[in-house]
Amino acid sequence: MSGLVREGLEWVSQATGTRWVAVIGLEVHAQLSTRTKLFCGCAYEFGAEPNTRVCPVCTGQPGSLPVLNAEALELAVRAALALGCEVAPRSKFDRKNYFYCDLPKNYQITQYDRPYCSGGGIDLDSGRRVRLERIHVEEDAGKAIHDRGDATLVDFNRAGVPLIESVTHADLCCPEDAGAYLAALREILVYVGASSADMEKGELRCDVNVSVHPAGEPWRTKVEVKNLNSFSNVEASIEYEIARQVAAWESSDPADHPVQETRLWDAGANRTRTMRKKEGEADYRYFPEPDLPPVSVTPALLEATRALLPELPAARRARYQRELGLSAYDAGVLTAARDVADFFEAAARLSGAPKDACNWITNEVLRALSGDEVAATSVDELPMKPHDLSELIALVRGGTLSASAARQVVRAMMQSGKAAGELVVELGLEQVQDDGELERWCREALAGREAIAAQVREGHEKALGALMGPVMQASKGKANPQKVREILLRLIQEG
Amino acid sequence: MPVALKSNLCCAGVETHCGSKLLAGYRPPYDATCVERLVAAGAVIVGMTHMDEFGMGSSSENSAYGVPRNPWDDARTPGGSSGGSAVAVAAGLVPLALGSDTGGSVRQPASLCGVYGLKPTYGRVSRYGLVAFASSLDVVSPFARSARDLELVLGVISGADERDSTCQPLPPIEPERPAEPRRLTGLRVGVARPYVEAAAPGVRAACDAALARLAQLGAELVPVDLPHTEYAIPTYYVVATAEASSNLARYDGVAYGRRVTGDGTLQGMFAATRDAGFGAEVKRRILLGTYVLSAGYHDAWYGRAQRVRTLVREDFERAFAEVDLVAGPTSPTVAFRLGERAADPIAMYRSDACTVPTSLAGLPALSLPAGFAAAEDGRELPVGLQLVAPALQDARLMRVARALEDVLDAPARRAPAFGGAR
Numbered sequence A: 001m002s003g004l005v006r007e008g009l010e011w012v013s014q015a016t017g018t019r020w021v022a023v024i025g026l027e028v029h030a031q032l033s034t035r036t037k038l039f040c041g042c043a044y045e046f047g048a049e050p051n052t053r054v055c056p057v058c059t060g061q062p063g064s065l066p067v068l069n070a071e072a073l074e075l076a077v078r079a080a081l082a083l084g085c086e087v088a089p090r091s092k093f094d095r096k097n098y099f100y101c102d103l104p105k106n107y108q109i110t111q112y113d114r115p116y117c118s119g120g121g122i123d124l125d126s127g128r129r130v131r132l133e134r135i136h137v138e139e140d141a142g143k144a145i146h147d148r149g150d151a152t153l154v155d156f157n158r159a160g161v162p163l164i165e166s167v168t169h170a171d172l173c174c175p176e177d178a179g180a181y182l183a184a185l186r187e188i189l190v191y192v193g194a195s196s197a198d199m200e201k202g203e204l205r206c207d208v209n210v211s212v213h214p215a216g217e218p219w220r221t222k223v224e225v226k227n228l229n230s231f232s233n234v235e236a237s238i239e240y241e242i243a244r245q246v247a248a249w250e251s252s253d254p255a256d257h258p259v260q261e262t263r264l265w266d267a268g269a270n271r272t273r274t275m276r277k278k279e280g281e282a283d284y285r286y287f288p289e290p291d292l293p294p295v296s297v298t299p300a301l302l303e304a305t306r307a308l309l310p311e312l313p314a315a316r317r318a319r320y321q322r323e324l325g326l327s328a329y330d331a332g333v334l335t336a337a338r339d340v341a342d343f344f345e346a347a348a349r350l351s352g353a354p355k356d357a358c359n360w361i362t363n364e365v366l367r368a369l370s371g372d373e374v375a376a377t378s379v380d381e382l383p384m385k386p387h388d389l390s391e392l393i394a395l396v397r398g399g400t401l402s403a404s405a406a407r408q409v410v411r412a413m414m415q416s417g418k419a420a421g422e423l424v425v426e427l428g429l430e431q432v433q434d435d436g437e438l439e440r441w442c443r444e445a446l447a448g449r450e451a452i453a454a455q456v457r458e459g460h461e462k463a464l465g466a467l468m469g470p471v472m473q474a475s476k477g478k479a480n481p482q483k484v485r486e487i488l489l490r491l492i493q494e495g
Numbered sequence B: 001m002p003v004a005l006k007s008n009l010c011c012a013g014v015e016t017h018c019g020s021k022l023l024a025g026y027r028p029p030y031d032a033t034c035v036e037r038l039v040a041a042g043a044v045i046v047g048m049t050h051m052d053e054f055g056m057g058s059s060s061e062n063s064a065y066g067v068p069r070n071p072w073d074d075a076r077t078p079g080g081s082s083g084g085s086a087v088a089v090a091a092g093l094v095p096l097a098l099g100s101d102t103g104g105s106v107r108q109p110a111s112l113c114g115v116y117g118l119k120p121t122y123g124r125v126s127r128y129g130l131v132a133f134a135s136s137l138d139v140v141s142p143f144a145r146s147a148r149d150l151e152l153v154l155g156v157i158s159g160a161d162e163r164d165s166t167c168q169p170l171p172p173i174e175p176e177r178p179a180e181p182r183r184l185t186g187l188r189v190g191v192a193r194p195y196v197e198a199a200a201p202g203v204r205a206a207c208d209a210a211l212a213r214l215a216q217l218g219a220e221l222v223p224v225d226l227p228h229t230e231y232a233i234p235t236y237y238v239v240a241t242a243e244a245s246s247n248l249a250r251y252d253g254v255a256y257g258r259r260v261t262g263d264g265t266l267q268g269m270f271a272a273t274r275d276a277g278f279g280a281e282v283k284r285r286i287l288l289g290t291y292v293l294s295a296g297y298h299d300a301w302y303g304r305a306q307r308v309r310t311l312v313r314e315d316f317e318r319a320f321a322e323v324d325l326v327a328g329p330t331s332p333t334v335a336f337r338l339g340e341r342a343a344d345p346i347a348m349y350r351s352d353a354c355t356v357p358t359s360l361a362g363l364p365a366l367s368l369p370a371g372f373a374a375a376e377d378g379r380e381l382p383v384g385l386q387l388v389a390p391a392l393q394d395a396r397l398m399r400v401a402r403a404l405e406d407v408l409d410a411p412a413r414r415a416p417a418f419g420g421a422r
C-alpha cells in the first residue's frame, strides 16, 4: 500500500498518477447525561457490578412497558439547538428488530423515519462545514462478555441508557476533518451538559463511512468502519482505509475491488478487517413503537431550552479575542471547559482586568488543578471564587503586593478559600515600602557586583535585572519592585 | 373478594406462563398495575387461569397446559383466548376474573359461557404487567356475573398509570346513576347489520329477542352498516401478528424462561429455544407478522392494514354520529365443539368476526348474556349480545346492561359448576 503521496486533499498514486479524493461521513453515538435511563427509573453507573442497575423494564420482562424520560428529551433538544438543528414539533419512536443476546427485547427502541431533529452542522477551523443529516434518540443495548471461559455472559446495566445518534452528510475530506469534527462535537455536547462524551467510558462512539474515487469522477462504494474508541483511532482508520481502497481499486483484478461491507478497526495491528459483507441491507422490520405515543416538543419547551443554552465555545473564543484582546491561544485555553470560562468571565468583570485574570488562570489556576497541590480537580470545586481572584488583582495593581508574593497568595487561596487581604496579612506579604530597609537590601545586592553597576552606568539599564533578583530574594518578595529600581539607580549613579 | 387472573397478568412471585412452555416456571418480579390495584382494594388472587398461548386463539385449545371446557357442555369450548377466566366465573368458582381482550378474547368467551365480559376503551386500563400480544390492541378486561360487578371492578382497575404511556390520564370509570335506571327512553341503538348477518339463525333470534327488550325499555333501534367490517379480520391478522412478532422476540432463552442450548451457538440457542418453546399457532403468527413487516412487503401489508384500520375506525365514527350504541351478536355461533376448528385456522379466525372491528377501533364493548340457542345437537347454549359505545363511554355500556339485566332471563341462569358433563 505504498506509493500514495498526499497533496492537500488528494492522494496521488505513484503507480498510475491518479489523483484520488476521499468521501467521509460519521455516525456518532453520544450518551445523554441523564440521571436515569431512557425508559425506566434505573440510574446507570459506569463500572457498576454487572446486572445491578436493572429493573423489569430495561431487562425486557414480559408485560413491562417503556415510559419516556423527559430529561432525556430535554438534553437531546439542548444538543440539537447547540448544533443548529431544526427540532421537529412531533416525532415518534420505532422498533428496530434484530436478535442479539445483549438486546433484552430483541428490538431496540429508536427513531426511524421521523427523528426529533434534522439539519444543523459544525464549521471546522479548516473552513469546511460538516452538515448533519439528522439526530435521533435511542436506547443503548447491554454488554455481552465473551471472554469468561465457555459461556457468554450478559450485563444489562447499560441496556436502556439514552443515546443520541448524529449522522453527518459525507462532507469530510480527510482524516483530520474527522478528528476536528469529533473534537468540536464533543466540546459542544459537554458544554451544553448534554453528554460527558468520554470516549474511554464509551459515552461517545463513532462509526466511519469512507469511500475514495478519482478526482472529478462519481463516488464509489462506501465501507463502514466500527470499533473506534479514540479520536486517533478514527483518524488512523480513515488514513488506512484510503490507502487500502486506492490500492484495491488500482488492482488489475476486479475481484480485489472494494465491496460494500462493515470492517472493524484493529488498533493493535493498526488496520481494518472485514467484519461482515453486506448482502443487501439488513432488514430491521421497523414499525412504529405501539407502547409509546408520539413525542411532542412544544414551543414552550423549545424556548425554555434555548434560554438555558450557554454561549458556545467557538463564539466565546471569538468574543474573548475581539472584545477582551486575548490571544487565540489564551482564548482557546480558557474556553476548553465551560466552568473555567465562566470563572474567567466573572473574575474579568469584577476586576476590570481581563488580561490579568487570564494570566492568573492560565498560569496558576489550571496548573494547580492539573497537579496535586490542591484537592480540587475542577474550577468549580475550588474554594477560591472569582471575587477572590479579582481582589488579588486589585492588590497587585494597587502596589500592595508584588507578583511573586501574589503567587503565594493565589496558591494559599486555592487551598483555604480565605480572602486575599486576609492571607496577605497572615503570610506577612505586604510590600515593604520603608525606604531605609529597601536601601539596606539594595546596598547588600550591589556589594561585590561592581561590573553590573558599571554596565548600568554605561546606559545598559537592562543589566539592572541582575540586581533586582537578589533584592527580591532578600525581601522574600515583599520589596516594592518600582521603589527598589529607583533606589538601585540612585545608588549606582552616586557610586 | 376472590378473583382469578388470566395467566398473562403478572403476579409477583406467582408462575405466569401465558399458556406457553417457553414461560414454564416464569415468576414475574413485579405485579401488574391491575393486580396491584385489585389487591389494594381487598381482592384475593385465588389462581391463574388457562388461556391460548400468549392470547393467540379463540378456543383456549392452543395451550401447553391443557384445555378448559365449557361448563354448559364439557365437550365444547368456552371460547378464547381467556377461556379459563370465563369458565371460572361461569361455573361459579369466582365472582370476578380478569382476562385480556385483543380481538375478542374476553367478549367471545363471555358470550359462549353466558357471563358478562367488558373490553374497556383502549387506554382506559393500564397494560403494565399484561404480557403483550399485540400492544395497540391488548386491553385488560374483566368477566363478571352482573353488570354491577363489572362497574365495581372497573372502578378499581381503570384510570391513569404513569407506568403505561398509552394509558389515558383520566380518573377511574364512574358508573352512571340515571334517575330512572330501568328506562332507556331516547337511547338510539344502531343494530350492526354485518354482525347480525354473520350470525347463525339461533344466535340471531336470541339477539333479536334481547334487542326487542331494549326497545321495550324505550330505546330506538336503527340499522347501521359498518361497511368495512369484512376487511376487519384480515386487517387484524396483519396488525396483531406484526406487533406479536416483535413482542415475542424477547423469548430467546437469555434472561428468563426456558432455554434450549441447541448447537451451542447464540443463533442456535435462539432457534432451539423458540422451536421447543412455542406452539404451532404462535409460530404461525410470528412468521406471518415477520413477513408483513419485511422489506418489500411492509407497505403492501402492514402499511395497507394501518390504512384499513383507519377506515374501520371511521365506520364507527359515522355510526356514532347517529346512534348512542351499536349492538349485535358477540359471536356468530354458540360454543363449538373442542377440536372442531383446531385444524382450520381461518375458520377459527372467523370466530372473532363481530369482535375484531371494535378492537381495531379501540372502542369499549360489552358482551352480556342475551339468551340461549340450540346447538346442532339440540343442546341449549348461551348467546351473548354485544354493545359497543363511543370511546370513553364505558359507563354507558354498563348502565344499559344493568337495565337489560332486570328484564332478561338469561343473566339469572347459571351453568351447573360441574354439571356440564354428559
Ligand SMILES: [Zn+2]
Pocket: A037, A040, A041, A042, A053, A054, A055, A056, A057, A058, A059, A160
Ligand atoms: Zn431499568
